[in-house]
Amino acid sequence: MSKRQLIMDTAIELFAEKGYEATSIQEITKHCGISKGAFYLDFKSKDELILAIIDYIISNFGTKIDRVVNSAVDGEHKLFLYYSSIFEFVNSHRSFALIFFTEQIHQTGQLRKVNYELFHKFTFYDEQFSYSILTLLESIYGDAVVRTKxxxxxxxxxxxxxxxxxxxxxxxxxxxVALSQSLVDKTNILAKHSRAVFLMNPECFKVNNSQQITLSYIVEQINSVEQMTTSDLEKESLHILKNELTSEQPSAALIQGMLHNLNQYSSSYYIVSLVNHYQHQK
Incomplete structure (x- = not known):
């Protein structure tokens, strides 16, 4: 485990146990067995640390549900896997989730700053989440949900x-398992028997197109992941991708090759999504 990952894992446990504001950097470094100087080599502040933790968790979550949506599994079993994978993920990251439930740090100045900095990212991920659900519903129910999807x-x-x-x-x-089966049943009833429609078309609920992604923002995110990763292949792929995106005549084949390499790393999930979104909006 890298030092950066050790710091994040330790911080998650301490934030959940003591609260975000009540946990000091000194306590985090003491539990990690490192100096404050070593902490500041990876994170400039506690605010930057919580931002990195949130990004890391959401990236892993997105990777997990995308694999289910894009899997070869058919019909209602895919819906079951979708629900169960989400609840299993949440259950396995209880400490992280409980930070928000027990501390209520959304009321503090620290998280207001975090919310401001992460607004673009949260909005983007929420759109991706909505899009994944639409894709899932269309693949399972087809024409039956054209009006109600x-x-x-x-x-x-x-x-x-x-x-x-x-x-x-x-x-x-x-x-x-029982919870997921219950939700599959409820979703089936709505998909097969619901007739009244409130949202009639994509314009009523825009998905995946409200945020304009800039190249400078992508480069900033690539630089951040480059500093974090301990994988030489991931780091090299990020470096090549950045150079290609910023070149005067970028190679589409080379960009797709680097995205394929990066797709196996949860820490680069957001980068892959950003680049795909950026290319789609051009």
Whole structure:
């Protein structure tokens, strides 16, 4: 495990146990067995640390659900895997999620700053999440949800949000298989029997096109991941991708090759999504 990852893992546990504001950098470094100087080689501040943690968790989450959506599994079993993978992921990252439930740091100045800096990223990820649900529903139900898919997508997002909170607040283990099967059943009923439509077309709920991605923003994100990664292949792929994107005549084949390399790294998930989005909007 890299020193950067050790710091993030330790901070997650301490933030969940003591709260974000109550946890000092000195406590984090003491638990890691490193000096403050070593901490500042990776993070400029505690704010930068929480930003990195949030980005890392969301990137891993996006990678996991994308693999389900793009898998060769058919029909309702794919929907079951989608729900179960989300709840298993949330359950395995309880400490991180509980930071927000127990500390309520969204009320503090620190997280207001975090929210400001992450607004673009959260909005982008939320659009990607919505798009993945639409893709999933279309692949499972086809023409049956042509009129209702946008309403249904919001219902699925509501199921996920509400039951994730339920899973996190339980003191005893939740049967994720039973929960996922229950939500598959509910989704089936809505998909096959719902007739009244509120959201009629994509303009009512724009997905994946409201944020304009700039090349300078992509380069900034690449630089950040380059500093974090311990993989030589990932670092080299990021470097080549950055050079190619900023060249006067970028090679589409080389860019796609680097994206293919980076797709196996959760830390580069956001980069891959950004570049694909950037190329689509051009």
């Amino acid at each position: 946008y309403d249904l997508m919001l219902c699925v997002k509501g199921f996920i949000k509400s039951y994730c909170e339920y899973v996190l607040m339980q003191r005893t283990p939740v049967d994720i």
